[in-house]
Amino acid sequence: xxxxxxxxxxxxxxxxxxxxxxxxxxxxxxxxxxxxxxxxxxxxxxxxxxxxxxxxxxxxxxxxxxxxxxxxxxxxxxxxxxxxxxxxxxxxxxxxxxxxxxxxxxxxxxxxxxxxxxxxxxxxxxxxxxxxxxxxxxxxxxxxxxxxxxxxxxxxxxxxxxxxxxxxxxxxxxxxxxxxxxxxxxxxxxxxxxxxxxxxxxxxxxxxxxxxxxxxxxxxxxxxxxxxxxxxxxxxxxxxxxxxxxxxxxxxxxxxxxxxxxxxxxxxxxxxxxxxxxxxxxxxxxxxxxxxxxxxxxxxxxxxxxxxxxxxxxxxxxxxxxxxxxxxxxxxxxxxxxxxxxxxxxxxxxxxxxxxxxxxxxxxxxxxxxxxxxxxxxxxxxxxxxxxx
Amino acid sequence: xxxxxxxxxxxxxxxxxxxxxxxxxxxxxxxxxxxxxxxxxxxxxxxxxxxxxxxxxxxxxxxxxxxxxxxxxxxxxxxxxxxxxxxxxxxxxxxxxxxxxxxxxxxxxxxxxxxxxxxxxxxxxxxxxxxxxxxxxxxxxxxxxxxxxxxxxxxxxxxxxxxxxxxxxxxxxxxxxxxxxxxxxxxxxxxxxxxxxxxxxxxxxxxxxxxxxxxxxxxxxxxxxxxxxxxxxxxxxxxxxxxxxxxxxxxxxxxxxxxxxxxxxxxxxxxxxxxxxxxxxxxxxxxxxxxxxxxxxxxxxxxxxxxxxxxxxxxxxxxxxxxxxxxxxxxxxxxxxxxxxxxxxxxxxxxxxxxxxxxxxxxxxxxxxxxxxxxxxxxxxxxxxxxxx
Numbered sequence: 001x002x003x004x005x006x007x008x009x010x011x012x013x014x015x016x017x018x019x020x021x022x023x024x025x026x027x028x029x030x031x032x033x034x035x036x037x038x039x040x041x042x043x044x045x046x047x048x049x050x051x052x053x054x055x056x057x058x059x060x061x062x063x064x065x066x067x068x069x070x071x072x073x074x075x076x077x078x079x080x081x082x083x084x085x086x087x088x089x090x091x092x093x094x095x096x097x098x099x100x101x102x103x104x105x106x107x108x109x110x111x112x113x114x115x116x117x118x119x120x121x122x123x124x125x126x127x128x129x130x131x132x133x134x135x136x137x138x139x140x141x142x143x144x145x146x147x148x149x150x151x152x153x154x155x156x157x158x159x160x161x162x163x164x165x166x167x168x169x170x171x172x173x174x175x176x177x178x179x180x181x182x183x184x185x186x187x188x189x190x191x192x193x194x195x196x197x198x199x200x201x202x203x204x205x206x207x208x209x210x211x212x213x214x215x216x217x218x219x220x221x222x223x224x225x226x227x228x229x230x231x232x233x234x235x236x237x238x239x240x241x242x243x244x245x246x247x248x249x250x251x252x253x254x255x256x257x258x259x260x261x262x263x264x265x266x267x268x269x270x271x272x273x274x275x276x277x278x279x280x281x282x283x284x285x286x287x288x289x290x291x292x293x294x295x296x297x298x299x300x301x302x303x304x305x306x307x308x309x310x311x312x313x314x315x316x317x318x319x320x321x322x323x324x325x326x327x328x329x330x331x332x333x334x335x336x337x338x339x340x341x342x343x344x345x346x347x348x349x350x351x352x353x354x355x356x357x358x359x360x361x362x363x364x365x366x367x368x369x370x371x372x373x374x375x376x377x378x379x380x381x382x383x384x385x386x387x388x389x
Numbered sequence: 390x391x392x393x394x395x396x397x398x399x400x401x402x403x404x405x406x407x408x409x410x411x412x413x414x415x416x417x418x419x420x421x422x423x424x425x426x427x428x429x430x431x432x433x434x435x436x437x438x439x440x441x442x443x444x445x446x447x448x449x450x451x452x453x454x455x456x457x458x459x460x461x462x463x464x465x466x467x468x469x470x471x472x473x474x475x476x477x478x479x480x481x482x483x484x485x486x487x488x489x490x491x492x493x494x495x496x497x498x499x500x501x502x503x504x505x506x507x508x509x510x511x512x513x514x515x516x517x518x519x520x521x522x523x524x525x526x527x528x529x530x531x532x533x534x535x536x537x538x539x540x541x542x543x544x545x546x547x548x549x550x551x552x553x554x555x556x557x558x559x560x561x562x563x564x565x566x567x568x569x570x571x572x573x574x575x576x577x578x579x580x581x582x583x584x585x586x587x588x589x590x591x592x593x594x595x596x597x598x599x600x601x602x603x604x605x606x607x608x609x610x611x612x613x614x615x616x617x618x619x620x621x622x623x624x625x626x627x628x629x630x631x632x633x634x635x636x637x638x639x640x641x642x643x644x645x646x647x648x649x650x651x652x653x654x655x656x657x658x659x660x661x662x663x664x665x666x667x668x669x670x671x672x673x674x675x676x677x678x679x680x681x682x683x684x685x686x687x688x689x690x691x692x693x694x695x696x697x698x699x700x701x702x703x704x705x706x707x708x709x710x711x712x713x714x715x716x717x718x719x720x721x722x723x724x725x726x727x728x729x730x731x732x733x734x735x736x737x738x739x740x741x742x743x744x745x746x747x748x749x750x751x752x753x754x755x756x757x758x759x760x761x762x763x764x765x766x767x768x769x770x771x772x773x774x775x776x777x778x
Contacts, residue, residue, distance in 0.1 A: 158703075158733065158734070167733045167734060168733060214628075215627065215628040227701075229701070231620060231625060232623070232625075234621070236620060236621075236702075237703070238604065238702055238703020238704070238734075239603075239604040239703050239704055239705040239734075239736070240703055240734040241703070241734075242700075242703040242733050242734040243701065243702055243703040244701065245700045245701075245703070245733050246697060246700045246701050247700075248700055248731075248732070248733050249693070249696050249697055249700050249731060251640045251641060251642075251693055251697075252640060252641075252697065253640075304638070304640055307638050308635060308638055308640075308641065308697045308701065309701055311631075311634045311635045311636075311637055311638050312616075312618070312632065312633065312634075312635050312697065312698055312701045312702070313625075313627055313632055313701070314547075314626075314627020314628050314629055314630070314631040314632040314633075314634070315627070315628055316628040342637075342638060343637070344547065344556045344557060344631050344634050344637050345547070345556060345627075345628075345629040345630075345631040347628070
């Protein structure tokens with residue numbers, strides 16, 4: 001069986017795989033000694049020692065020398081993943097606001113910039129505002145564009161294979177906007193564009209209400225309803241990027257649902273249409289009968305579309321997010337009752353814990369996933385922002 | 390870097406992985422020479438030679454010696470995967486029939502047995518018929534129960550984690566039936582139970598209308614409608630086994646759809662309710678106006694539930710199968726028109742190419758998948774029927 005001996009190429013690949021497993025073992029843990037890394041990876045202590053020193057040289061890891069004061073016996077040096085070796089951006093381009101989050105490779109947010117924008121703003125105005133938010137976020141954090149390893153932009157509307165909202169978007173004039181090419185003029189790193197509901201779903205699984213679940217239906221409840229789907233732990237886009245668009249089917253009543261709140265009797269004329277729903281939820285909480293009836297009608301319609309998703313996918317968890325999730329206390333119980341009535345297996349129904357920032361957080365997470373995919377598939381060189389192919 | 394040298398355990402594992410890659414390289418191809426296997430796997434010719442001889446000894450492969458007549462120069466011996474090293478069963482327990490298929494490890498069917506059963510048959514009668522179909526299928530093929538490596542039984546209704554149709558099934562008294570325990574008294578190999586629509590979807594991707602697709606919505610069209618979902622190439626069961634049950638939502642009208650055919654004016658009183666739909670499809674094909682209108686109403690209702698699935702999942706392909714797919718010539722075009730109207734991205738719509746046998750074929754495929762999962766995860770020993778854990 002001598003013919004099974006590994007070749008030189010095999011050994012070089014083995015060395016790279018071992019480096020990757022040390023990076024992984026560092027990344028998910030607090031600073032670690034060579035002994036700890038050896039236990040975690042199954043590699044010998046001397047091998048870990050050599051590899052870890054190489055990772056420090058390359059810039060993937062830093063060394064924590066044992067402090068003299070903490071010395072008991074002979075304390076070992078510890079290695080730490082350098083989360084600041086690179087940074088990623090997550091940006092939410094909404095109807096009313098643009099929000100950018102800058103994070104290190106651990107996903108810890110180091111800077112946030114939020115600008116208001118008019119829902120009527122045309123594409124040039126919204127793109128200019130996007131540029132200004134990104135400029136502010138990167139420069140105020142003391143970074144340059146070359147320090148950014150991935151950018152994900154969240155938009156409203158299904159995102160097609162070209163990264164455009166060619167099917168439909170409520171943002172005026174936005175269907176023709178090519179964000180990847182617009183931002184590509186400034187960034188050399190990969191630029192992703194994704195639907196807001198899908199990214200909110202990703203965020204709720206990452207840091208929100210569904211961290212323990214692999215099968216998740218995320219409902220975005222607001223003046224527009226939307227959905228994001230995670231199946232077997234993976235965000236699903238569909239074949240053409242249009243998964244989760246059940247709201248377009250009038251029979252499932254999502255188009256009617258918010259109108260019950262906007263058209264509720266008793267909303268003062270001084271309350272703007274945008275604020276009417278909030279007024280109704282508050283009035284319902286105070287016992288106003290018309291408002292309670294409006295909320296019930298809203299939930300009944302919301303539940304039909306939700307039931308279509310639940311019956312199709314049979315998820316473990318339904319997360320109720322979006323603007324209306326601030327009133328989850330009024331929505332969750334009647335929503336559960338309706339789903340019990342309509343579905344054959346009842347999922348858990350939970351409120352979003354991330355609120356309005358979930359979309360930008362999900363964008364950040366998609367950027368981190370992109371970095372990981374490259375990091376752990378393409379092999380390991382010194383840390384540097386990846387270039388688009 | 391000497392510390393990176395592989396240990397004895399590593400080498401033994403490497404040898405096993407190399408054996409597995411040779412088995413895989415044999416399994417998906419016609420009889421192959423050592424040179425071909427070497428090219429296919431990247432292993433050296435002498436290594437392949439040693440491993441292939443071991444696989445012959447173990448019973449995984451057979452040798453084809455070059456025939457003297459075909460000798461040009463010095464022809465090489467070829468190795469062949471022994472597809473008859475084991476067999477699997479796929480069984481469809483339907484309302485009207487029980488169908489069993491026996492296949493070798495290549496999925497080639499070696500025997501088929503089909504018995505009629507009354508839709509009113511109680512669980513004891515149906516189980517007795519199932520036993521008799523399985524007995525006949527195994528013994529007529531000259532096999533014994535110990536030769537069977539996996540059994541999958543298809544049933545109507547969502548299958549829960551325990552392998553039972555506890556949510557709902559139209560088979561009388563069947564909700565309490567525990568097929569795994571019933572068949573477990575006779576077989577020692579793994580026994581799987583799965584929903585008929587899900588298995589039909591699997592079959593259409595394996596050998597039917599959607600061999601080229603990874604994102605598939607399978608519609609079972611008949612006196613009951615159902616759906617099976619394949620997403621990113623994997624059959625999806627949902628968290629509790631109840632994925633695809635959109636038909637339970639009355640707003641998407643699948644409960645109403647078949648009634649348009651059954652209640653069509655002009656169906657002769659001599660035609661039984663079970664045969665009414667076939668009569669209507671035939672009459673529509675002959676130009677009967679009432680029948681054409683009934684088919685149109687059927688398709689309009691079918692399309693609402695289909696649109697709910699398409700809008701939720703955004704599949705590449707919708708396959709129309711089930712009993713009514715014999716009349717796909719009347720259904721597909723109007724179904725496409727309705728979906729164009731209701732959906733935001735249009736999938737391809739195709740007719741099933743497997744017809745009524747798709748469910749049993751899908752059961753066979755699930756049995757083969759089960760064998761593969763064990764074969765290629767647990768490591769390779771001599772071929773023997775696996776035992777349930």
